[in-house]
Amino acid sequence: MRLSRYFLPILRETPKEAEIVSHRLMLRAGLVRQQAAGIYSWLPLGQRVLSRIERIVREEQDRAGAVEILMPTIQPADLWRESGRYDDYGKEMLRIVDRHERDMLYGPTNEEMVTEIFRSYVSSYKALPLNLYHIQWKFRDEVRPRFGVMRGREFLMKDAYSFDIDEAAARISYNKMFVAYLRTFARMGLTAIPMRAETGPIGGDLSHEFLVLAETGESGVYCHKDVLDQPVPGEGFDYSGDLDAAIAPWTAYYAATEDVHDQERFEREVPEDKRLHTRGIEVGQVFYFGTKYSAPMKATVAGPDGVERPVHSGSYGVGVSRLAGAIIEASHDDDGIIWPDSVAPFAVGLINLKPVDEATSAAAEGIYERLTKAGIDVLYDDVDNRAGAKFATMDLIGLPWQVIVGPKGIASGEVEIKRRATGERETLTIDAAINRLVAG
Amino acid sequence: MRLSRYFLPILRETPKEAEIVSHRLMLRAGLVRQQAAGIYSWLPLGQRVLSRIERIVREEQDRAGAVEILMPTIQPADLWRESGRYDDYGKEMLRIVDRHERDMLYGPTNEEMVTEIFRSYVSSYKALPLNLYHIQWKFRDEVRPRFGVMRGREFLMKDAYSFDIDEAAARISYNKMFVAYLRTFARMGLTAIPMRAETGPIGGDLSHEFLVLAETGESGVYCHKDVLDQPVPGEGFDYSGDLDAAIAPWTAYYAATEDVHDQERFEREVPEDKRLHTRGIEVGQVFYFGTKYSAPMKATVAGPDGVERPVHSGSYGVGVSRLAGAIIEASHDDDGIIWPDSVAPFAVGLINLKPVDEATSAAAEGIYERLTKAGIDVLYDDVDNRAGAKFATMDLIGLPWQVIVGPKGIASGEVEIKRRATGERETLTIDAAINRLVAG
Numbered sequence: 028m029r030l031s032r033y034f035l036p037i038l039r040e041t042p043k044e045a046e047i048v049s050h051r052l053m054l055r056a057g058l059v060r061q062q063a064a065g066i067y068s069w070l071p072l073g074q075r076v077l078s079r080i081e082r083i084v085r086e087e088q089d090r091a092g093a094v095e096i097l098m099p100t101i102q103p104a105d106l107w108r109e110s111g112r113y114d115d116y117g118k119e120m121l122r123i124v125d126r127h128e129r130d131m132l133y134g135p136t137n138e139e140m141v142t143e144i145f146r147s148y149v150s151s152y153k154a155l156p157l158n159l160y161h162i163q164w165k166f167r168d169e170v171r172p173r174f175g176v177m178r179g180r181e182f183l184m185k186d187a188y189s190f191d192i193d194e195a196a197a198r199i200s201y202n203k204m205f206v207a208y209l210r211t212f213a214r215m216g217l218t219a220i221p222m223r224a225e226t227g228p229i230g231g232d233l234s235h236e237f238l239v240l241a242e243t244g245e246s247g248v249y250c251h252k253d254v255l256d257q258p259v260p261g262e263g264f265d266y267s268g269d270l271d272a273a274i275a276p277w278t279a280y281y282a283a284t285e286d287v288h289d290q291e292r293f294e295r296e297v298p299e300d301k302r303l304h305t306r307g308i309e310v311g312q313v314f315y316f317g318t319k320y321s322a323p324m325k326a327t328v329a330g331p332d333g334v335e336r337p338v339h340s341g342s343y344g345v346g347v348s349r350l351a352g353a354i355i356e357a358s359h360d361d362d363g364i365i366w367p368d369s370v371a372p373f374a375v376g377l378i379n380l381k382p383v384d385e386a387t388s389a390a391a392e393g394i395y396e397r398l399t400k401a402g403i404d405v406l407y408d409d410v411d412n413r414a415g416a417k418f419a420t421m422d423l424i425g426l427p428w429q430v431i432v433g434p435k436g437i438a439s440g441e442v443e444i445k446r447r448a449t450g451e452r453e454t455l456t457i458d459a460a461i462n463r464l465v466a467g
Numbered sequence: 468m469r470l471s472r473y474f475l476p477i478l479r480e481t482p483k484e485a486e487i488v489s490h491r492l493m494l495r496a497g498l499v500r501q502q503a504a505g506i507y508s509w510l511p512l513g514q515r516v517l518s519r520i521e522r523i524v525r526e527e528q529d530r531a532g533a534v535e536i537l538m539p540t541i542q543p544a545d546l547w548r549e550s551g552r553y554d555d556y557g558k559e560m561l562r563i564v565d566r567h568e569r570d571m572l573y574g575p576t577n578e579e580m581v582t583e584i585f586r587s588y589v590s591s592y593k594a595l596p597l598n599l600y601h602i603q604w605k606f607r608d609e610v611r612p613r614f615g616v617m618r619g620r621e622f623l624m625k626d627a628y629s630f631d632i633d634e635a636a637a638r639i640s641y642n643k644m645f646v647a648y649l650r651t652f653a654r655m656g657l658t659a660i661p662m663r664a665e666t667g668p669i670g671g672d673l674s675h676e677f678l679v680l681a682e683t684g685e686s687g688v689y690c691h692k693d694v695l696d697q698p699v700p701g702e703g704f705d706y707s708g709d710l711d712a713a714i715a716p717w718t719a720y721y722a723a724t725e726d727v728h729d730q731e732r733f734e735r736e737v738p739e740d741k742r743l744h745t746r747g748i749e750v751g752q753v754f755y756f757g758t759k760y761s762a763p764m765k766a767t768v769a770g771p772d773g774v775e776r777p778v779h780s781g782s783y784g785v786g787v788s789r790l791a792g793a794i795i796e797a798s799h800d801d802d803g804i805i806w807p808d809s810v811a812p813f814a815v816g817l818i819n820l821k822p823v824d825e826a827t828s829a830a831a832e833g834i835y836e837r838l839t840k841a842g843i844d845v846l847y848d849d850v851d852n853r854a855g856a857k858f859a860t861m862d863l864i865g866l867p868w869q870v871i872v873g874p875k876g877i878a879s880g881e882v883e884i885k886r887r888a889t890g891e892r893e894t895l896t897i898d899a900a901i902n903r904l905v906a907g
Contacts, residue, residue: 099508106502119566125608
């Protein structure tokens with residue numbers, strides 16, 4: 028993509044309204060624009076990040092055997108009356124009346140709707156286990172939205188819903204999502220710690236939150252330091268294999284959010300030099316809630332014995348849009364964002380230091396074409412601007428690699444490449460630079 | 468994907484509420500489920516079709532130089548008060564009051580919001596031309612939603628918005644989208660005819676609708692028969708080249724929807740044996756509306772002369788979710804859907820006629836693995852069911868190719884392949900069958 032044909036509105040000044048670094052950087056780097064309190068447009072660079080996060084989430088859900096569907100954003104209120112949550116949910120639910128005076132709502136979550144889908148089609152245990160997920164916009168009318176996309180009102184969430192014949196089977200489904208989440212967050216360069224958590228309005232008796240440790244997090248967390256270094260299941264992980272063994276290293280240590288923290292147990296189980304008390308950003312949560320929705324909504328299946336029973340379910344959320352902010356909280360420096368390769372909007376920022384110089388531009392164009400042909404996403408700064416501004420912008424938007432092409436280097440056939448994360452720079456021939464970038 | 472682990476709720480009976488064939492087939496083949504009037508969930512097969520349609524739309528927008536963003540579904544009413552459309556829009560607009568008593572709405576279209584984005588960041592002609600698009604859910608509170616996803620209330624739309632310094636430049640942007648639309652619909656196997664159209668609530672003085680001819684279409688159309696056979700610009704089309712030449716063959720002939728039809732001109736320009744009067748399904752529309760939004764909303768840029776002027780704009784919509792229905796209207800037979808390869812949810816349906824037979828299952832598993840490794844999306848029917856039901860389901864869901872594996876064929880190392888569109892069947896060795904499918 029040529030910068031001259033792109034839309035990258037960089038802000039030179041730090042926006043006053045932004046309280047945390049990810050919000051500041053997302054506004055400054057032209058990733059998002061606020062349209063109303065807690066409601067954002069994703070500008071081109073932000074849209075690319077969001078789609079990359081979404082892709083990783085989708086791939087890991089698919090690997091874990093979940094099946095993608097897509098439920099609508101607007102739901103009929105009657106569904107929520109069946110489960111009894113319509114009145115419970117309070118003012119966070121955006122309630123809507125349509126032209127025929129029917130009560131509707133903008134879905135804050137989808138337990139009711141997916142249970143309605145399930146009961147409409149599934150009647151036998153033979154169709155189980157089943158896990159349906161979707162990636163769709165949700166709305167929660169937060170009284171005080173803040174921190175940019177970290178606590179917005181309209182937000183993109185992946186939510187999966189599992190259906191099983193009994194609690195034992197449901198716990199296997201729960202554990203599959205647990206493993207998928209470990210992999211999902213690790214692929215984004217995050218260390219997300221699973222912690223026992225309250226179940227809140229979703230209900231149920233078993234839940235883990237996945238938290239990225241950050242001083243700006245909304246939740247206080249207490250954990251054993253060693254939980255930070257546990258192994259993440261690999262790409263070839265067998266989801267029909269031993270799930271407990273994959274999860275055990277993560278659940279063996281004390282780790283809890285402040286809501287459920289037990290100071291006495293913490294002090295008993297964790298040696299003093301291993302006690303960590305910090306804050307975290309919730310990026311995912313898994314719940315097992317048994318028959319909380321299936322019983323009132325009559326989502327039953329016949330077992331092998333022919334007896335009808337309500338299915339056992341769980342739900343599993345990932346905050347897709349929130350992750351864009353969480354990744355920045357975890358990966359930035361004074362100059363700007365440092366995108367992990369897996370979610371970077373472009374892999375390479377190619378800087379033409381002197382577009383008016385023919386030899387420089389010919390070289391830069393050639394590099395742009397060759398990298399693009401090799402399947403690498405390049406943002407090519409072909410705009411006539413001073414070098415300092417170009418460098419500052421590239422550092423701010425945080426692409427993993429920079430290639431700097433200037434008249435002096437080109438005279439001797441050389442360009443400079445810079446790794447954003449380390450600041451390491453190297454002068455290479457054009458061929459060597461391209462080979463390095465193609466190799467990753 | 469193994470059918471035993473998939474969610475494919477086939478309906479054996481024809482749903483009474485469905486008036487047109489695409490709606491009937493989408494319900495029967497388990498593509499969608501209605502959640503409220505005009506509001507649908509996309510079940511797994513439907514979600515896959517929708518994402519394939521979306522990908523084609525995106526690729527062609529990108530090729531034409533449009534830049535992807537993502538605006539939210541919920542908009543503040545104040546934006547629409549600026550343009551004057553808040554009161555004009557009537558009951559089709561879903562109006563919402565949030566917890567702080569602020570007037571909001573579920574966006575039926577995004578001219579106002581994108582103009583707000585534009586004016587916030589762009590102040591010079593140097594940033595032009597600019598075309599921003601997004602693919603996002605919209606809501607129009609139709610008084611009588613029907614025809615399934617063809618006239619739903621919540622629907623997925625691609626909408627692009629161009630910004631130019633003057634009318635001449637804006638017409639180039641308009642023509643780029645015109646070409647992109649010709650390519651987009653052709654890639655989905657559709658013959659979509661551009662027709663002069665009324666501009667309606669979007670406004671402006673130039674507009675074309677793209678219509679797929681079908682007896683079930685909502686609009687009457689009149690055109691010269693030869694317009695059906697005009698050349699579609701190829702994949703390598705140069706958008707900086709001669710746009711007029713690409714468009715001329717399509718606009719040279721009379722073609723109009725009934726709203727703007729001129730019977731006298733029709734009879735004058737079209738020889739009697741070339742006159743076609745039928746119905747069509749609108750799948751896209753392009754508008755040039757000049758300064759209709761930029762003037763009241765003060766979206767101005769400084770020209771080369773330093774003088775501020777409102778930008779000239781157009782908007783360009785494609786009905787992404789509607790296309791799923793339109794494609795079925797254009798491509799089905801008595802047995803079910805016939806998906807064009809480009810949007811098929813899976814390329815191949817692999818039928819294991821006797822899962823309890825070891826040799827048959829070993830062969831089917833082998834074929835499944837080899838095709839999957841070759842990057843082909845396979846739906847593998849590994850379920851124990853009678854042959855007739857398996858064939859009927861495969862024909863109903865309309866995957867382009869079927870591979871039929873039975874004990875008799877396997878005894879001599881052979882399988883049958885069937886092309887859904889033609890019904891042509893061929894008995895081949897396993898290797899030959901795989902080679903045929905990998906070759907496309």
